[in-house]
Amino acid sequence: MDAFYVSVELRRQPELRGQPVVVGGPGNRGVVAAASYEARRYGVHSALPSAIARRRCPHAVFLPGDHELYAEVSSQVHEIFGRYTPLIEPLSLDEAFLDVSGAIRLFGEGVVIAQRIRDDVSRDLDLTCSVGVAPNKFLAKMASVEAKPRANPDGIEPGAGVVEVRPGEETSFLHPLSVRRLWGVGPKTYEKLDRIGVRTIGDLAALPESTVVAALGPSSGSHLLALSKGIDARPVEVERDPKSIGHEETYPHDLHDLADLDRELVRLSDAVAGRLRKFGSGARTLTLKVRFAGFRTVTRSVTLPAGVDTATEIVAAMKPLLHALDLSPGVRLLGVSGSNFGGRSEQLDLFSSQAAEPTPDVQRSAAAIDQIRERFGATSIGPASSISGDRLRIVRRGAQQWGPDQQPGATRSGEGVTSEPTPRPKPGDTGDGPNGPK
Helix, strand or coil, X not given: CCCHHHHHHHHHCHHHCCCCEEEECCXXXXXEEEECHHHHCCCCXXXXXHHHHXXXXXCCEEEECCHHHHHHHHHXXXXXXCXXXXXXXXXXXXXXXXXXXXXXXXXXXHHHHHHHHHHHHHHHHCCCCCEEXXXXXXXXXXXXXXXXXXXXXXXXXXXXXXXXXXXXXXXXXXXXXXXXXXCCCCHHHHHHHHHCCCCEHHHHHCCXXXXXXXXXXXXXXXXXXXXXXXXXXXXXXXXXXXXXXXXXXXXXXXXXXXXXXXXXXXXXXXXXXXXXXXXXXXXEEEEEEEEECCCCEEEEEEEEEEEECCHHHHHHHHHHHHHXXXXXXXXXXXXXXXXXXXXXXXXXXXXXXXXXXXXXXXXXXXXXXXXXXXXXXXXXXXXXXXXXXCEECCCCCCCCCCCCCCCCCCEEECCEEXXXXXXCCCCCCCCEECCEEC
């Protein structure tokens, strides 16, 4: 999908079309989730800290994210995908792989199906998408990026919409591209490749495997070398169970008081427990994540004899880990997650004090909470310690993935978070000096 979150917002605020619009955490600790192509002309892009985005494009409209709405629209997009194939592998709310090899006789070649999907999305949802058609997932992903519009300081170049890489064209398509485009090439890997003279994907493909493995290690080296030649044997996976279920929250101000942190621990544990029960499995391994004011991050984990899925159990396991840390620097982020899934039917260690089997009352209470939320909504019930003023502060899935909304000195309006006007820079003037933001 093209600038998906922004495009969804523009459907309900069409007066913002043509303006630089940014969706994400508007606060100083937030990050950009998506930027309109008008905002991208100023160097604003996803994952950029909101504070930097605001400096680069101070006249942009900043909107807080609405994960529930995006998830709803994503389901509608997937319904369109399902008209052409049941073989759909979601990557995120705005991206998916489709295996249409079994639909060619009914609907036509891959390029024809891609255009039909684009037409359906545009007509039914008033959104645009870019599609890559190729023999494998890696090439299809690369082709979809080439199909998108491009923003530069001089303007916005329309994308092709659909780009196809035919069998036999893999190397001619890939080799001119920057090696940074390969999956798995981050700053550290690129640094290693740069040392051996690799700038493009073609440079990498021309090297002997022994040279690449010596520079990157056997696993990463062999994998990236295969990708550089357009080789990717992975099938489209229709159903993939999550490896972990968790929530984390970044706070507008650092938390120092242990009582405040305990309350946040309860909120997060309640949210994780609810999702575990919905998933239908308990978590044997529980992990606490703490990021301090200086950005130092620590994690602490505990593995229990059997899976747990109630807030009471999760808090009981996590609280000792939290209290054992030196919290004096102040906590910027707190997170709780569960993994290593398993049921309660497994044999418990009778001599372990960890995660004792919950009483029937606790289990019945958890079931009742789920029923109430199912009938009356997520905000209908929650931990008493999560009440703030006259409202219940529940953890909403996805609501905090771009950081807190609060920004000192900012006011909320119907168009998001606004601040005092500042002079408009020219497109391409990022406001950053040679050593980073000014």
